[in-house]
Amino acid sequence: MAGTVPAPQPPPGPPPRPLFWPWRANPLRRRTDTARAWLGLGVLLAVLAVAPLAGALVGDAAHRHYQDVARHQQQTRHLADATLLHDAPRHPEPGSDEEKKTRYPVEVRVVTREGRTRTTRAEVAPGLTADSIVTIWVDSDGEATDAPLTGKEVRSRAAGWALLTAIGVALAGAAVHAVTGFVLHRRNLARWAAAWAETAPRWTTPT
Structure with missing residues (x-):
């Protein structure tokens, strides 16, 4: 509308500094x-x-x-058959994708390469019953361990x-x-x- 006084504007900020201003002659430098x-x-x-x-x-x-x-891991670790001593817990959502990825620690019995029987704890799939046989990685002492590092x-x-x-x-x-x-x-x-x-x-x- 004609005659309307425009709202006050904030004062303009400082002008942008040139890219190479520190190297240029300037009385404020x-x-x-x-x-x-x-x-x-x-x-x-x-x-x-x-x-x-x-x-x-x-x-x-x-x-x-x-x-x-x-x-070193390849020389000291090997696959072995392990027998579950107890039932593994069942997952609350049978058949789900989460169940396929979940593992529970269970006591198992393994036989080392030297023929000694050892008891250790291994991560197994849910729902396995006692006396089930699983294949796990064990070290030279028969303890359950991770697989050797891959390339x-x-x-x-x-x-x-x-x-x-x-x-x-x-x-x-x-x-x-x-x-x-x-x-x-x-x-x-x-x-x-x-x-x-x-x-x-x-x-x-x-x-």
Whole structure:
């Protein structure tokens, strides 16, 4: 409607800074601004150079470690027939997908390669009755254990360590940049306070 007074608008914010403003001549640019900009660039380049290298080195070391673990497990673990000593609990939802994935710990009896009979606890499917026979992995002492690591698991764990290492390098770089930025900001505040302490008496008049 004509003659309507428009609602007051908030004052415009500061104009966006150009991408390379810390390196451009500017009367408002401080030495700390330039120092922080160079530091940020240096940290970024260092992270980009170090993170892949550190990840590759750690990933290779982890891969060799888990390969040794897998070989040791293959030498010390084997499949054995185990006889249930008690009935396994029944799942509350028979026939469900959850039942197919659920396992319950039950005491079983196994015979080791040396012919010794051992009693151990193994994870078995729900609803199995006593005297049922299941095949489980056992170690050299006849204790139930997990299957040896597969090649896929070895690669997955090594890749995980490589990724964690690369992320750690990036986080360390971000922490260095944040701490130095905080120190430079505190230095700016101290300089501002000193400059104001020198300028303030000129603005005040004796009463």
